[in-house]
Amino acid sequence: MSSGTYGSDEVGALVIDIGSHTVRAGYAGEETPKYDFPSHVGILETIDTITQENSMIIEDTQTITMPKKKYFFDLNSLRVPRSNLYMQSFLKDGMIDDWDLFEQIMSHTFDCLCDKDQGPQYHPIVMSEPPINQRFKREKLCEIMFEKFQIPAFYLSKNAVLSSFAQGKATALILDCGATHTTAIPVHEGMVLQKAIVQSPLGGDFILNQLKQLLENNSHDIVPHYLIKSREPVPPYEPPKWTMRANLPENITDSYKKFMVKEVLQDLAQTVLQISDTPYNESEISQLPRVAYEFPNGLNLDFGEERYRIPESLFNPSIVKGGGVQLTSMLDLPRLVTNSVTMCDPDVRASLYSNISIVGGNSYFLGLVERLHRELSQILPQAMRMKVHIPPSLSERRFSSWIGGSILASLGSFHQMWISKQEYDESGKFIIDRKCP
C-alpha cells in the first residue's frame, strides 16, 4: 500500500480528461479544469540547419539538416495564422493513436500545470479513458506515464463511470454526446457493461456539417476570424462589408481553414439551435419567432425552422437529405438508449431506465431532455419507470468526467487505489489491468 507516501489529503494530483474535441486538464479538488485545449494540435514543420563542429578535427565543420516540428496547442496561439501550419488530432475513434503527438500534448500540459522547477514527477495523475479502450493502449499509456514522465502514481478510469459517479449514481445509463460520436454506455454498480455499449456517429461534428451545408447551399461564405481586419454593420441579408487582413501568410493549409471555420460554426450552433418538444413539423415551427445571428464578418442572418430542423436529425436522421452517409440506418438517440438497455441483463434494465443521464459537450441544446423523455415514454411500456437526468450547468455537462476524476483524486481514502511508481517497478505495465479494471 502506498498510503504512507501520501500522508495528507493534499497530494497535488493532476486530472486529465481526453475528449475528441478538447483535452481537459487541471488540479484535483477544483471544480473546473484549469485548461481546456483542442485535441487538434497545430503542427509546423521546419528544417533546422545545425552547423556542428567536429571537436576532433577543428577545421572540419559539418552541416546537418534536421526536420523539426513546432507545436501549437492553445486556441490563442492557434488563432494567429501561420503558413504551412496544419492541424492534426492524436485520437482515432476516441482512442489515442498518435503516441508522439500524445507525448507532446502531455509535456505541454505539464508545462502549464506544474511549477517551473518541478516536473510531473511530483504529481500523481488520474486520467480518463473511453469505455471501449484497447488493452495494449492502456498498457502503453501506463508505460509512457511512468517511464517517460516519471510520475509517482497513476490511475486510469472509464469516463462514463466518472460521469455517473459525479451524479451520485453507481448504476446509470450514460448517454455521452460527444463531438464525433454519441454513445450509450450502461454502467452497473460502477462497472461498464462493455458488451452493451452502442455508438452512433450522430455527434457535434455531424450537426456542424449540416450547418455548413445549409450556409453553402444558400451561398453564404463562412469567413473565419483570422481573415477579418474590420467590418461594418449591415442590415440583415445584405452582403457583408468587411476588409481582409493585409499581409496574411501564404500557404494556409486546408486543415487550418477547416479548424477555424468550425470555430465559427460552433458559436452559431450554440446560439441558435434548439430541439423541438414534439416531432418536427415544418408548418408549426415556421410560426415560431426567428433568431438573428451576426457572423464575424458582419453578415446578418436570421434562422427559423433550420434552428429546429438541424438538431432534429438526432431524433430522426432521415430528415437530412444527402450527405453521402446511409442516414436511415443510423440510430437516433432514443434507439441508442433502448438498444443498449435491451442488451443488458433483464435484472438491471429497470434501474438503467430510471437513471438515464445525458452528458457531453453536444448536450447544449435546449429541449433535449424533454424530447428524449417524450420519445422514450412512447417506445417503452407504460409500467416502466423512466427518468432522464442532466447535470444542471453546461460546464458540469461538458466536464462531468473531469469533475468526477477531480473529486476522486482529492479524497484522502483514494490513496490506496493509486498505482504507485514502486508497484509499477515491481510488476510492470500489466499492473494497470489489475488495479484499474
Next chain:
Amino acid sequence: MASGVKVDNSVIEKFHEFKIKKQIGYLVLGFSDDISKIVVLKEGANSAPQNAPPDDKNKKWAEMLEYLPENDVRYAIIDMFYETKEGLRTEIYFISWAPDTATIKRKMLCASSKDALKNALQGIRNHLQATCKSDLDLAAIINDKVKSK
C-alpha cells in the same frame, strides 16, 4: 473503481443485529466527519408489534424518510412487509440516497463508496438508487415487488 472509504465495524454489527433481533427497524448510514469511513447515523426502533398487519409495520418508512436530508447523501437499510397469496412476506432493502441538490463531492463519495458497503453487508438482494423522495414511494415499491413474483 472505488473511493477506498472503509466501512466501520459498528455498521456490520448493527446490520447483524437488524437481521436477527428485529428490534432495530431501520439504519441510516453516512460518512464520518473526516470521510474516512461509513458509520451509523441513526438507528430506528421497530415500534409495531410482531403480529401487526403489514401496513402498520411499514409505518417506519415514513419515519426513515425524515432522516434523508434534502442536500446530503445517505445510505439506508430497512425491511418492507407485503401480503401475497402465500402469506406475509418481508424483504430487506438497501437504499442509496443522492439528491440532485447535494454537492458533487458528496454525490461522488456516495456512488464510489457504495460497492465497499454492499460487500460488507451480505444478503441484501434489493437495491434502490434514489434521487428524490418520490423514488422511495412505498406503494410503488410494493407494487413492483408483488408484480415481479
